Structure formats: C-alpha cells, structure tokens
Amino acid sequence: MNKFSNQEEVANQLPLLDALRNKQILKREIIAGITGFFAISYIIIVNPLILKDAGIPTNLSVFATIIASAIGCFIMGFWANAPVILTPGMGVNAFFTYTVVVGMGFTWQEAIAISMVASVIYALVAFTKLATILADGIPETLKAGITAGIGLFLVEIGLEKAQLIKKGTSSLLAVGNLAQPATLLALFGLLLTLVLFLRNVTGGFFIGILVTSILGVIFNIKDQSAPTVTLSDFGQYRKILFAGDFSHIASIPVILAIFSLTMILVFESMGLLEGILPNPKKFRKAFQASSVTSFLSGILGTSPTVAAAESASGIESGGRTGLMAIVAGIMFTLSLFFIPLLAYVPQAAIAPVIIITGALMMAALARINLNDFAEWFPAFLIVVLIPFTTSISTGLAFGFVTYPLLQIATGKAKQISIPTYVLGGLFLVDLVLSALL
Structure with a gap:
C-alpha cells in the first residue's frame, strides 16, 4: 500500500466526529x-444471480444484498471507525449455493440456518480473546502473503471484468478479444486512471470510473446481466426475511457444513482485514462488526457478508476512517432507488480501479524474506492459490498448513507459536472436511 502522508496518519487515528469536522479529511x-462503492457495486447484480441457483428469487435477493451491505457499512463505520465495506462475500456465496445447497442437497432456507449458526460461532471468536490470539498467531510472512494474494485475486477479477483475460480452451486462461468495445473501453479507463493516480489527482479513481462510464453510455457499452428489478418489488421482500430452517440443525451433515462455513468466515475475514486495514489497531472492532453483519445477513435473506477486498480501492483513494464505510452505506441505500441505473456503470469502468488496487497490494511481497525458502514458500502458496482457486480460504488453508510443516523440517519447531500450530491443524481439518463434503 502507499506510504501515508502526515495528514493520512492523522486521519488514521481520528475519532469519527473529529474526522467529520475536518473539511479536507471529510x-x-x-x-x-463513493469509489469503494462503485468498485464493489457489481455485487448487487452478481450476488443475486449466484443465489438464484440456490433457489432464492433474484428480484428479492437484490434487496437483501443491498440492505445487508448498507447495514454492514453503517455498523463498520459507526462501531469500528474503519474504512471497510461489508457485502455478501464472493466465494462465500458460491459455497452457500454450490456446496451447501446444490452439492449437499439442503434447501436455501436450511443453508440460511447453517450460515446463521456459523456466524454466531464467528461472533463468539470475534468478541473474545480468541480473535487477538489468532491474529497474533499469524506469522508476518503469511500476513504479507495474504495481502499479496488478495491483491493478485483482485487483479484477476479486474482483468476478467475488463475482458482482457478469459477461460482458455487449451490453457487455464487466454487473452480476451482486444477488438471488443468493452475491452477497449476498459483499456482506456485503465490508462486514464493510471495517469490520474500517478499524478496524485484527488478522487482519481472515482473520476476514472465516472469518465469511463460516460463513454460507455455514449458508445452504448453496458452490462446485459443486470436483473430487471424495480422498487415496486420491495413489497414481496418479506418472503425471504427470517426464512432460516433450523429443523435439521443437529444432523451430522449440517454440523459439517457449519464447521466448514465457520472456518471460511473467521479466517477469510481475518485475512482480508489483516490485508487491507491501514491501521491494525482497528482490527478487533472491524472483526466484530463483520461477525455481527454476517449474522444479520441470514435474517435478511442472503449469504453471509464479509469485508470486501474492493474496500482497498477506497483506501487507496484516501479512506482512513469509518466515514468511508458510512458513505458507502449511504450509496447502497440510495441504490435501492436507482437499481436500473447500475447497468450504466459497466464492468469496464470498474475494472481499472480493481486492477490498480490489486497491483498496489502486491507490494506486500517486499516484506517476505525470499532468501529463506521455508519461510516464503507457504506465502507463495497463498499468493497463487487464492486467485487460481478463486477462494481466499483455500489459499489460506494451504499456506497455514504448510508453514509449520516446513519450519519443523528445517529445525525451527520451537520458534513457532502455539496459535500457529493450532491454525495449521484447524485448516488441515477444514481441507479434509471440504474434500469429504
């Protein structure tokens, strides 16, 4: 991440009310x-489309996604005073839909119950000393690997949104069609945003999104996947509120699903917050805010929320306090009235911000001692497996399991903390159970 200026350092420590009084910081x-909201705004469309495969009506899921995100941002802003946006997590929603519902055969109502119980356990960790113990138990090398891994994941997401890469036929990935109007628009947006960023233009990311979106409208480049939803559908939203089915909560398959989802929520959230928070002192309350919102998301009828990696876009734009999260929450609230207009902010306009943010986060690789193979190889696994598997929890699992094994192999077993051993063991169990599920 960029080095903080003196003003940013001040903002990093300011209470919320004091930040409000400072015009420059405000x-x-x-x-x-606003930048962070637009970087993650695709979740309003994508999350309902994924949850549709679980059986949740798309037009109602849009409202659940927006409301859960808005509430999460307000809790994060007012409670933790942290520049983090909470939304239903990509990866978590896929686990909810394709593992719990499609793979294990549960109804979406039972999956909601599973996510709520997992969120309660997550909250128990967040509001006790376990949170600090687990956070302190993460070696610095792995923390850097988490930041860089999430960064590379964002780069991959951004390149896909820009249609610069696509699924290959004879390889994992292939170069996209550079003659496509959307790709050309994204390349323009990337160049413009890079110039604005390098010249330290205030609000450069937001300006890049705005100008690229306007060009998209002029040349009729917009996303066709946006669901047809109007505010009039809101009257039916009550159909998915408080819909959790706890009737089989004590069965073995449900318990296994709860365990796996708990591991994902706790350690994916921990990894994300460790990776993007400018001020580590805000981790504890941010972690707590994330756990509370995760539980509320089940009541609201959507998959669990997590800290959005795209929050880093807002942080790179200068976000240092909870005001950033509150503004994003207001934007989510306003989006209820402008859902059809989101189709006019194409993925090509969002992609440049995500790519640049991911590249900046990958600078964390400089903190890893590359001269010690046993030290950096576990971090390497985190960095490559997060984007290759599109699962932050999978990357974390392999890194955390490998780290203590390699330290033991090199005679450094006594230098490893107990939490590191415990984390490695928990992730090993998670990998085994994930394979069985």
Whole structure:
C-alpha cells in the first residue's frame, strides 16, 4: 500500500466526529466511500444471480444484498471507525449455493440456518480473546502473503471484468478479444486512471470510473446481466426475511457444513482485514462488526457478508476512517432507488480501479524474506492459490498448513507459536472436511 502522508496518519487515528469536522479529511473520505462503492457495486447484480441457483428469487435477493451491505457499512463505520465495506462475500456465496445447497442437497432456507449458526460461532471468536490470539498467531510472512494474494485475486477479477483475460480452451486462461468495445473501453479507463493516480489527482479513481462510464453510455457499452428489478418489488421482500430452517440443525451433515462455513468466515475475514486495514489497531472492532453483519445477513435473506477486498480501492483513494464505510452505506441505500441505473456503470469502468488496487497490494511481497525458502514458500502458496482457486480460504488453508510443516523440517519447531500450530491443524481439518463434503 502507499506510504501515508502526515495528514493520512492523522486521519488514521481520528475519532469519527473529529474526522467529520475536518473539511479536507471529510472530502477525501466521501470520495473514498463513493469509489469503494462503485468498485464493489457489481455485487448487487452478481450476488443475486449466484443465489438464484440456490433457489432464492433474484428480484428479492437484490434487496437483501443491498440492505445487508448498507447495514454492514453503517455498523463498520459507526462501531469500528474503519474504512471497510461489508457485502455478501464472493466465494462465500458460491459455497452457500454450490456446496451447501446444490452439492449437499439442503434447501436455501436450511443453508440460511447453517450460515446463521456459523456466524454466531464467528461472533463468539470475534468478541473474545480468541480473535487477538489468532491474529497474533499469524506469522508476518503469511500476513504479507495474504495481502499479496488478495491483491493478485483482485487483479484477476479486474482483468476478467475488463475482458482482457478469459477461460482458455487449451490453457487455464487466454487473452480476451482486444477488438471488443468493452475491452477497449476498459483499456482506456485503465490508462486514464493510471495517469490520474500517478499524478496524485484527488478522487482519481472515482473520476476514472465516472469518465469511463460516460463513454460507455455514449458508445452504448453496458452490462446485459443486470436483473430487471424495480422498487415496486420491495413489497414481496418479506418472503425471504427470517426464512432460516433450523429443523435439521443437529444432523451430522449440517454440523459439517457449519464447521466448514465457520472456518471460511473467521479466517477469510481475518485475512482480508489483516490485508487491507491501514491501521491494525482497528482490527478487533472491524472483526466484530463483520461477525455481527454476517449474522444479520441470514435474517435478511442472503449469504453471509464479509469485508470486501474492493474496500482497498477506497483506501487507496484516501479512506482512513469509518466515514468511508458510512458513505458507502449511504450509496447502497440510495441504490435501492436507482437499481436500473447500475447497468450504466459497466464492468469496464470498474475494472481499472480493481486492477490498480490489486497491483498496489502486491507490494506486500517486499516484506517476505525470499532468501529463506521455508519461510516464503507457504506465502507463495497463498499468493497463487487464492486467485487460481478463486477462494481466499483455500489459499489460506494451504499456506497455514504448510508453514509449520516446513519450519519443523528445517529445525525451527520451537520458534513457532502455539496459535500457529493450532491454525495449521484447524485448516488441515477444514481441507479434509471440504474434500469429504
């Protein structure tokens, strides 16, 4: 991440009310919140499309996604004073839909119950000393690997949204069609946003999104996947509220699903927050805010929320306080009235911000001692497996299991903390159970 200026360091420590009184900081936080919102706004469309395969009506899931995100951002902003956006997590929603519902045969109502119980366990960790113990138990090398891995994941997401890469026929990935209007628009947006960023233009990311979106409208480049939803559908939203089915909560398959989802929520959230928070002192409350919102998301009828990696876009735009999250929450709330307009912000306009943010996060690789193979190889696994598997929890699992094994192999077993051993063991169990599920 960029080095903080003196003003940013001050903002990092400011209480929420004091930040409100500082016009310069307030302006930067507003821009950061708007930038972060647009970087993650695709979740309003993508999350309902994924949950549709679980059986949740798309037009109602849109409202659940927006409301859960807005509430999560407000809790994060007011409670933790942290520049983090909470939304239903990509990866988590896939686990909810394709593992719990499609793979294990549960109804979406039972999956909601599973996510709520997992979130309660997550909250028990977040509001006790376990959170600090587990966070302190993560070696610095793995923390850097988590940041870089999430960064590379964002780069992959951004390149896909820009249609610069696609699924290959004879290889894992292939170069996209550079003659496509959407790809050309994304390349323009990337160049423009890079220039604005390198010249330290205030709100450069937001300006890049705005200008690229306007060009998209002029040349009729917009996303066709946006669900047809109007505010009039809101009257039916009550159909998915409080819909959790706890009737089989004590069965072995449900318990296994709860365990796996708990591991994903706790350690994916921990990894994300460790990777993007400018001020580590805000981790504890941010972790707590994330756990509470994760539980509320089940009541609201959607898959669990997590800290959005795209929050880093807002942070790179200057977000340092909870004001950024609050602004993003306001934007989510306003989006209820402008859902059809989101189709006019194409993926090509969002992609450049995500790519640049991911590249900046990968600078964390400089903190890893590359001269010690046993030290950096576990971090390497995290970095490559997060984007290759599109699962933050999978990357974390392999890194955390490998780290203590290699330290033992090199005679450094006594230098490893007990939490590191415990984490490695928990992730090993998670990998085994995930394979069985």
